[in-house]
Amino acid sequence: MDEHTDVRSTRTTRRRLLAGGAAVGVAGLAxxxxxxxxxxxxxxxxxxxxxxxxxxxxxxxxxxxxxxGPVTVQAREHTRVFEYAPVADALAATVDADGSPVVFFATRIDLRPAVDRLPASVGRDRILRRVETAATDAFRGQLRTAGIENVEIADEGISTVRSGHTATVWRLTGEYALDGEVPLPTGSATDVGGPVEVGARLGVWHDGTDVIVAGGAYPTEPLIAVFEASLPDSVDAERAVTELADAETAETLATDPAAYDEDVSQLLISVV
Known part of the structure; x- marks a missing residue:
């Protein structure tokens, strides 16, 4: 994120997804x-x-x-899901796909009662570990809904979000199954698809009141490469997409993945 601070993973597990942020947040909550x-x-x-x-x-x-013990703790969330409209529209226009591998999620999790109102026997760390599991599972579930599977954590780091809070951030990998059909100049058609390698970023932090979870995913190679691999050697992928849809669609599918990574990174640190 400018803030693209990635640190070598030390066998990060789902149970740790809030651990780094929790240690900072619990000590510093005003x-x-x-x-x-x-x-x-x-x-x-x-x-x-x-x-x-x-x-x-x-x-x-x-x-x-x-x-x-004597207290019932409830965690409630409010989530918003976004897709990058140009890519979703380009895939719909070419392979009639519903959805996109370029997605973003933002979630606010509220604990009731507040952590500092719990009896001394109910520790903050214990509750936050429970929130951590729920947040991680929810993010993976959102990725699955978007068609992204086999999600694994690759790297872990720390970043400061725009609100000034410290977030623990992760880089993840996964696969998106693209599947469709494209007409050929001969009048026939060919299948276009296969697993698209996906990168993702996830951030978790405390804003003093709630737990914020934000993240997104994007292909790690231009989507036009999937078309190139599926079409006959005699057919130029960008020309085929231009003829099927238009030049703007072809340009969108040829976008450098670094642009998506930058978007997701900047969106992540801007959530409040």
Whole structure:
């Protein structure tokens, strides 16, 4: 992120996904973590880069509700899901795909009662570890919904988000199954598809009241490469896409993945 701080993974597991942030957040919270009444406010993406992204879903749910001695703790979330509109539209126009491997998610998790209102026997770390598991599972579930499977953690680091809080961030890998058909100049058609290698970034931090989870995914090679690999050698992929849709669609599918990575990184650190 400018902030692209990646540190060699030390066997990171899902159980650690909030551990780094929790240690910082628990020590430095000025207010209470959680504890409001009523609906959980929606997470907001403040970067103007979000203008090119289309919101595809918004949901609120109870992540978990569990008893810790005399107290029942409830974690509630509000999530917004976005897809990068140019890529989603380009895939719809060429292979009739529904969805896109370029996606972004933002979630706010509220704990009730607030952590600092819990009895001394119910430790913050214990609750935050439970939140960590829920947040990680939710992110993986969102990626699966977008068609991204086999998600693995590659690297871990620390970054400062725009609100000034310290986030633990991860780089992940996965695969997106692209599947469709493209007409050929001969009048026949050919299948276009296969596993597309995907990169993803996930960040988790405390804003003094809630846990914020934000992340996104993107292909690690230009999507036009999938077309090139599927089409006969005599057919130029960009020309074929231009004739099938238009030049803008071909240009979108040829986008350098570094542009998606930059977008996801900047969107991630802008969530409040």
């Amino acid at each position: 207010g209470c973590l959680g504890g409001r009444d009523g609906p959980v406010p929606a997470p907001e993406v403040t970067s103007d880069r979000i203008e090119d992204w289309r919101r595809t879903d918004e949901s609120e749910r109870t992540v978990f509700e569990e008893s810790y």
